[in-house]
Structures are given as C-alpha cells and as structure tokens.
Amino acid sequence: MAKKTTRYMCKECGAESSSWLGRCPQCGAWDSLTELARVIGAKAAAGKVGGSAAAAVGVRVEAQPLADVPAECATRMASGMDELDRVLGGGFVPGSVILVGGDPGIGKSTLLLQAAHLLADLDEKQGKVLYVSGEESPGQVRMRAERLDSLHPELYFLGTTELADVRQAIEQLNPRMVVLDSVQTIGNPELDTAMGSVAQVRHVTQALTRVAKERGFPLILIGHVTKEGQIAGPRMLEHMVDAVFYFEGEESGPGRILRSVKNRFGPTHEVALFEMSGRGLLPVTDPAGFLGGRHLKGEMGAAVTITFTGTRPLAVELQTLVSAPRYGTPARVVQGVDPKRVSLLLAVLEKSAGLELGGCDLFVQVAGGLKLDDPATDAALLTALASAHTGRPLKDATLFLGEVGLRGNLRPGSNLEERCFEAARLGFQSVIAPPVNGGFKSLPAGLVREVPDVRALLELSGALARQE
C-alpha cells in the first residue's frame, strides 16, 4: 500500500501545498487546489509513477561538509558536435535538466535526434539513449532518423503521451540520456487538469527531474514557444531546470542559432550556429561570413561590429534602411536588437549630431538572424543609422565598437581588447572605439582610432561630412 499523503496541487500553476486553501498562494487563482494524494497514491501502489509529493515521503538526508561532497563536473558527456558542446559548456552534465525552446518547425527535434545519435554512437558500452516523442509516431521519427543517418542500435524510441510510460521505459532501459519531445505533450492523465497545461508541464518536469538526478542521466526537455514567447505558460520551467537554450532562426532561410540564456554548468549568452540542410543541421564553420562580419567594403547604412557571446567574439553586420515617410505614422521594423535601444540611439543622434530620424520609416536588422543584447554594439548601430540617413557610405575596412551614453558619450563596454583582436584577425584596418584606461598596448599599432563621443565617431566614420 502506498502511504497516504494529503497534498494539494493548483490546477492553474501546478504549485503544491500541504493544506487545502481557497486561493493558490503561488498564482492567486481561486478554488484551484485539488487533492494530489489520491492520484499519486494509486499510481505509486501500481509501481508506475510517484509524483514529487510521494517521492518526498520517507526520504532522509543528512548535512555533510561541502568539501566531502564528490565533484561531479569532471564527467561531462560531449556529443562530438562541437557547436552544441560549446554552448553546453563542454558537454551534457549527468543528472542535469536542460530545456530547449523554440518555434514549431525550427528544427528542435532534428537537433536533439542528431545529438542523441551522436551520443549513442560515441561509446556503445556507455548504455542506451532514449528519445521520447508525444508528437510523432515511431514511423515518422524513423524516417527522420534515416534522413539524418542517425539509426543506431543503442538509440531507443518511445512514442507516448503518458508520464507513466516514460518512467517505465527509464526503469527498463537505464538510459544514459533522455530526450522528451515535447514536454507539453507528455502528462499524467489522472491529474485533474488538461494535457499541456501549466500544471501538467510542471508535474512532468518535477517528476522526471527527480528521476534524472537520482539516476544521473541528462534530461533534455523540448518546449514549444507560444506566440507570446513563452514556454508552456509564464516561462515557469526556466527556474526549475539547470539550463535553458533557445533555438532560433528564420524558417525561410537555412541559418539556425542555439542561444544559452541560463546555464548552471557553462557560459550564458553563448551561441551555436547551424545551417539546416537536406541532411539535418550542419555546424557553421565560418561564423563571421555567416553573420556578414567579413564585409570590409564600406557601405551606406551597414556597419560591422563585434559582439561577445559567452566565450567568443563574433563579427556581425548591422543593416539599416531609413527613408522619408510616405504615409502618416512612420514604419519602424526592428529585428535582433531591442527597439528601446534603437529609440535611445535616435534621440542621441538628434541631440548630438542634429540628425532627425524620428519621422522617417526605419528598418533595422542583424545579419544572420542573431539577437544582440550587447551595449558595446551601440556605436555600430548608431553609425549605420546615421549613414543610412545622410546617404554617405562608411569607410572601408572599418569596424565600430562602444556603448553609447545618453549624453552622446562613448564607453568601452566589456572585452574591448579581445574584440579588437578579432577585428584585426578578420582584416579590418581600423576600429573606431572609445579610449580605455592604459590604452591598447598589445594591439597592432594604428588599429584603434579613439573617439570620445558620438560626434567624433560619426565624423571619423564617414557618415557625416567633416567640419573643418
């Protein structure tokens, strides 16, 4: 007999409570708490499933000196797919839970099936890899695996929408990695809430996280992002997992970017670049070329800068188009940078250089579909906008770095020297950037042209006519 527990779960947000309450303390929903004990008691008795509440019963742990706890990080499982491994921080960490989110159709299943195959193939003695799909039939997944040349005797497939089946398969196979495709399509039908609901997704994540930690296998949860940019509700999975990655790109083009937004075991803001081909995802071997960062020829409205993502500098082109408005409200289409940042730069352009772009139609995009969250790329965006407005091309072989302040001043931002090295490596002859304390002694002489403010930056860039 399973031990009787009296716990309650909110149908709206999945929060658990030891007593019944009229209102959920977590999300504030009224009359949403239902008894969890019956469900879990029955299932646990059948030896199939135990939710977090049941699993917690009778478990006794003792505190110990932290120095006595064995280090776990030495045993990373590298997939051999270098781009992926770098974003992971060197490979999958046993017992860790990773969420991979992205729009439907972007290539999440493809990426994880390739990774699952590589891992299965790496060392057969290490055990099986389990791929669970609640979305596609075994036949469909087999067809994809054939196309990706990813069939392998150690790669197992389970087609189900029930958590109990997943737990049973884990019990039987003792896998070294489990992929859940997708976390929204797997649930516990005995919970009094719809499949795919926030409460179900939370329940599944909690239950399988416990199993992953106990058995020490990495668990990969695939999650569809809804239109509002949320994974199964209010991004509530992000704080429950060890790492969160987003897979992005324009579906019409081949470029795909895997971005780490949280990683307890590796760098954040790291990106991996892939191209979707007829045979799955291929790593991008020339990132600068992929992101337009090799454009040495000065153009109107386009400027190259270096962003720092996690551990590596990436050269990327910012492209802008400015035209006089034809209808009432000016159009403003901004992709890959924060629109608020663009508004700030427009205000600085007006105040510091007298360039009025506010009433113009305005388009901004980052080459390759990269999303920038890096203030040191401000100078390039500002210069590109100014050049698009004045119609003057920027100087050849020139790259722009620096963070723009409200007073029209420039600040160096992080890793300026490393960014400059990358610029030199790619063949840029000058980098226009703010001065730094102590200067740039180890960089090639004459590479960096220091400018204190936006006015000097624009004059040197070629976007403005030089005032004698």
Ligand code: TYD
């Ligand atoms: P998929 O991995 O199913 O996306 P998700 O799991 O994120 O919904 O990928 C879907 C798209 O990728 C689909 O439009 C077909 C394309 N694709 C290729 O171009 N090449 C391939 O080798 C594979 C497997 C898919």
Ligand code: MG
């Ligand atoms: Mg899929």
